[in-house]
Amino acid sequence: MYIFGIPKFCFSFILSVVISGLVHAEEQVLEPMEVSALRLETPDKNLPARIQVIDQARIELSGATNIVGLLRKEANLQVRSTSGNSARASISLGGFGDNGGHRTLVLLDGHRLNAFDLSPINWHSIPLAMIKSIEVIRGAQSGTYGNHTVGGVIKINTKLPKLEPTASLEAFSGSFDSFNARGAYSQKLGEIGLTIFGERAESDGYRMNGDHQTDAGGLRLDWGNESDFRGYLSWSLSNSEFGLPGSLDANTVAVDRRQTSNPDDRGEARSSQLRAGLMHQINEKWRLENRIGYEDRKNAADMPSQSGYLADTDYETFSYSPILHHNSEDSDYLIGFDYFKGELDLNGIYTSFNSDASRDYERMTAAIFTSVRHSISEEWDWIGNLRFQKSENNLSYTGTKLEDVKDEDWASGIGLIRKFGDVDRLYTTIRRFFRYPSTDELIAFYPPSYFPANHLSLVPENGYEAELGLDWSMEKILLSGRIFRQWMEQEIIVDGFDNINLDETSRIGLDLSLSWELADYASTGISYDFVRAKIEKGTYEGSNIPLVAESLVRLFLEIKPIDSLLFNIGGSYVGESFVGNDLSNSNGKLEDYWLYDILINYELSESATFFGGVDNLLDEEYLSTAYNTALYPGEGRNVRAGLRFSF
Numbered sequence: 001m002y003i004f005g006i007p008k009f010c011f012s013f014i015l016s017v018v019i020s021g022l023v024h025a026e027e028q029v030l031e032p033m034e035v036s037a038l039r040l041e042t043p044d045k046n047l048p049a050r051i052q053v054i055d056q057a058r059i060e061l062s063g064a065t066n067i068v069g070l071l072r073k074e075a076n077l078q079v080r081s082t083s084g085n086s087a088r089a090s091i092s093l094g095g096f097g098d099n100g101g102h103r104t105l106v107l108l109d110g111h112r113l114n115a116f117d118l119s120p121i122n123w124h125s126i127p128l129a130m131i132k133s134i135e136v137i138r139g140a141q142s143g144t145y146g147n148h149t150v151g152g153v154i155k156i157n158t159k160l161p162k163l164e165p166t167a168s169l170e171a172f173s174g175s176f177d178s179f180n181a182r183g184a185y186s187q188k189l190g191e192i193g194l195t196i197f198g199e200r201a202e203s204d205g206y207r208m209n210g211d212h213q214t215d216a217g218g219l220r221l222d223w224g225n226e227s228d229f230r231g232y233l234s235w236s237l238s239n240s241e242f243g244l245p246g247s248l249d250a251n252t253v254a255v256d257r258r259q260t261s262n263p264d265d266r267g268e269a270r271s272s273q274l275r276a277g278l279m280h281q282i283n284e285k286w287r288l289e290n291r292i293g294y295e296d297r298k299n300a301a302d303m304p305s306q307s308g309y310l311a312d313t314d315y316e317t318f319s320y321s322p323i324l325h326h327n328s329e330d331s332d333y334l335i336g337f338d339y340f341k342g343e344l345d346l347n348g349i350y351t352s353f354n355s356d357a358s359r360d361y362e363r364m365t366a367a368i369f370t371s372v373r374h375s376i377s378e379e380w381d382w383i384g385n386l387r388f389q390k391s392e393n394n395l396s397y398t399g400t401k402l403e404d405v406k407d408e409d410w411a412s413g414i415g416l417i418r419k420f421g422d423v424d425r426l427y428t429t430i431r432r433f434f435r436y437p438s439t440d441e442l443i444a445f446y447p448p449s450y451f452p453a454n455h456l457s458l459v460p461e462n463g464y465e466a467e468l469g470l471d472w473s474m475e476k477i478l479l480s481g482r483i484f485r486q487w488m489e490q491e492i493i494v495d496g497f498d499n500i501n502l503d504e505t506s507r508i509g510l511d512l513s514l515s516w517e518l519a520d521y522a523s524t525g526i527s528y529d530f531v532r533a534k535i536e537k538g539t540y541e542g543s544n545i546p547l548v549a550e551s552l553v554r555l556f557l558e559i560k561p562i563d564s565l566l567f568n569i570g571g572s573y574v575g576e577s578f579v580g581n582d583l584s585n586s587n588g589k590l591e592d593y594w595l596y597d598i599l600i601n602y603e604l605s606e607s608a609t610f611f612g613g614v615d616n617l618l619d620e621e622y623l624s625t626a627y628n629t630a631l632y633p634g635e636g637r638n639v640r641a642g643l644r645f646s647f
Contacts, residue, residue: 037135037155038144038385040332040371041325044135045422046381047373048415048429050469050482050511052136056159059131061566063599063613065172065180065640066201067123067134071154073570073597075136076513076527076554080547080625082632083245084207084258087214088120093138094151094486095507095531097547098494098580098627102438103150105141109158109234111275111293112319114148116342116363118440119299122269124214125238127199129168129182132159138511139484140433140465142411143385146338146367150435150461150488160222161186161193165647172611172642178203180642193222206635208260209243224279231278240269246305247630257621257633262305271297285326293319301348308351317342333372338389340365344439361439362394383429384414391436397443397454405442407460409434426470434462437492441499455499463488481512493545494581503537505545521561527554540583547625549592551575564603571596580627587629593622612641 037044037051044051054062054074064070068086071077078100081089092100099118106113106121113121135155142149165187173179182199198217205211216238224230246262274294281287297315323336341364348357367389375381393405415429437458469482486507493502509531517523529552533545553573560566576592578585599613615638624634 037137037153038141038371039323039336040334040373040383041327042332042373045419045425045471046383046417048383048413048417048427048467048469049141050138050467050480052138052480052513054134054136056132059128059134060609060644061568061601063568063601063611064128065174067126067128067131067156069615070128071134071136072572073554073556076511076529076552076572077136078549078552078574080632081634082247082625083205083212083242084210084624084633084635085203085205085212086635087124087201087212087240087242088122090120091154092151093136093154094140094484095509095533095545095548096151097533097545097577099438099441099492100151100547102148103435105145105148105153107145107153107155109156109232109275110277110291110321111273112148112340115315116317116340116439117344117361118438122214122238122240122271124199124201124212125216125236125240125271126156127182127184127197127216129170129184129199130158130195130197131156133157138482139429139467140411140431140463140486141413142433142435143387143413143431144369144371146369146387146389146411147365147391147434147436150433158220159184159186159195161188161195163188167647168645170642170644172640174640175636175638176204176206178638178640191223195220195222205243205245206638207245207258207633209263209265210245210260212240212242214238214240218273229278229280231276233276234274236273238269238271242267242269244301244303247627247632249629249631253623253631253633258636262303265303265305266301268300269297270299271295285328287325287327289323289325291319291321293317306350307353307355309348309357310351311346311348311357313344313346313348315342315344329375331372331374333370335370336368338365338367338369356398358398359443360394360396361443363391363439365389365391365436379419381417381419382415383417384412386410386412389434393439393442395439395443395454395456402443402454403456405437405456407436409436409460409462423473424471426468428468429466431465431467432462433465434460435492436460437499441492458492458499459490459501461488461490461492461501476517478515479512480514481510483510484508491545493583495583496581502535502540505534506536507531507533522557522559524557525555528552535583543583543585544578546578546582546585547580547590549575549577551592566599566601568599569597570599574622580625582628590623590626593620593634595620595622607646609644610641611644612639614639 038047068089072079078092079089090101093104096103137153140150141153167185169183171181180201184197186195196219202213218236220234222232244265245260277291279289295317299313301311303309319340321338323334325334344361346359369387371385373383388410390408395402411432413431417427419425443454465486467484472479488505490501491505511529513527515525533548535543556570558568572595576589596617597615602610619637622634625632
């Protein structure tokens with residue numbers, strides 16, 4: 001039974017959360033429900049992983065207009081786009097190419113944003129004005145989070161209301177007739193903290209038919225104290241319309257890289273998300289945490305270039321995760337359960353040859369997991385985790401029921417940390433990981449009359465990863481980095497128009513960052529990522545995995561001549577890679593490129609800041625991604641300026 005479109009048991013739980021908060025809340029500063037990047041309530045320095053935190057101050061000073069641009073600059077992540085803008089871009093960690101975004105888990109206040117098919121995250125639907133911090137966790141984390149975590153995790157944390165009412169408003173405009181306005185307001189109403197937020201983003205796009213418009217907003221209620229109950233309830237909406245400019249060949253890129261091959265292809269996405277959480281502090285050592293999420297999303301596609309493809313897709317997902325925590329002076333441990341159910345109903349047709357393209361998916365996953373941290377001494381900690389997960393997929397294609405696909409797998413990790421004071425540390429860890437095939441990998445996009453309709457024989461990816469990392473400080477120099485080796489079996493990749501499992505693949509790499517405070521008014525830094533991804537066995541033995549840039553570099557110089565004025569000059573380098581769908585490495589490479597940017601922040605007053613900047617300062621002509629001869633140009637020079645107010 002449904003109430004206001006929400007499952008009855010989901011609605012009942014949420015109602016009980018609100019009532020419990022109203023009864024038990026006290027007048028205190030609200031605290032977040034989750035502290036640790038890896039679910040254990042312990043500082044990041046006690047965890048065997050490289051964790052980079054981008055805090056609210058850094059987000060504001062970055063001048064970023066969206067999360068994609070922020071992560072590319074601040075975390076040196078690889079970004080690919082097929083539309084010439086960042087709204088539906090793919091972000092990958094750990095050296096993954098095609099579908100790398102589905103090997104990077106994205107969490108918003110602990111709730112998953114990754115879809116169970118291959119549809120991308122709409123980054124513009126996450127209001128930047130609401131973000132308190134972003135944690136980038138490198139390395140496979142399946143033992144903690146399960147699916148989608150082969151490369152790493154991006155954890156987005158939103159702001160909580162303060163005792164005094166606060167508000168922020170930001171607006172900017174720039175190249176390609178882009179405009180963005182976002183705002184947030186929060187205050188405490190008795191025992192309840194209320195936050196309201198909204199955002200409007202629009203642009204004509206760098207390429208013809210590369211425009212996008214997004215409206216997003218919602219509200220959130222928070223309540224609680226440290227001794228009894230605390231929780232939250234949030235509801236958000238987003239509505240996006242966008243063009244799909246398609247690929248170009250080498251000749252058309254040479255003539256005009258901004259043109260489109262698909263001037264009439266369009267898409268639309270609407271979503272409504274309801275998220276809630278409740279934490280009960282049972283006593284000094286035990287607490288029970290619950291998170292529940294529900295999403296209703298509708299996508300539409302009108303693509304004359306793809307044999308007149310028309311489709312309307314309805315998504316409905318539900319998740320629930322209870323976790324029991326135990327914390328003491330020398331150890332922390334937890335045991336938890338993750339449940340997910342997703343349904344997809346696609347009504348589609350290829351009008352050019354009147355071919356049905358309808359699909360129905362249902363995916364259910366259930367997992368039990370545990371993690372433990374124990375202090376051997378003041379200097380030494382060890383951490384272990386273990387997870388067992390099952391998945392069941394019920395699939396039908398063009399009205400025909402296909403065989404059910406059932407998978408089960410496990411993941412684990414164990415690590416050792418040696419601490420040297422408050423900041424410096426050395427750690428090592430080994431992990432086992434997995435990833436289930438997405439529903440779109442099990443059933444092809446094209447109709448059966450074109451290519452094989454299904455790939456039900458696909459099995460989950462799995463493998464091991466070993467990592468050695470450090471965080472070190474030397475007066476005004478901070479160094480953080482890791483080296484890693486990954487051994488993987490059954491990696492899923494596109495071969496022609498088939499999705500296949502590769503026998504064995506491997507990755508070896510390092511990533512590091514160094515920041516140096518040159519003086520009170522100047523600082524600089526460099527981030528460097530290297531990864532070599534190879535196919536070790538099978539038909540394509542010895543080949544490099546396509547779309548994996550061997551090197552990524554980020555440089556910056558930040559100057560603050562006076563307290564109210566800041567300049568930032570930076571450059572990002574993306575190394576060459578083989579084009580997508582080229583497992584034999586015979587179709588050439590995507591060339592390497594540098595993108596330079598400048599930024600200015602000027603505080604007009606305590607409450608007003610002017611900011612401006614230029615991305616791709618030299619108007620570099622580069623390819624963001626490519627598949628065989630299908631080329632997707634990256635965005636050209638982008639100038640912007642705006643004002644930020646806080647009250």
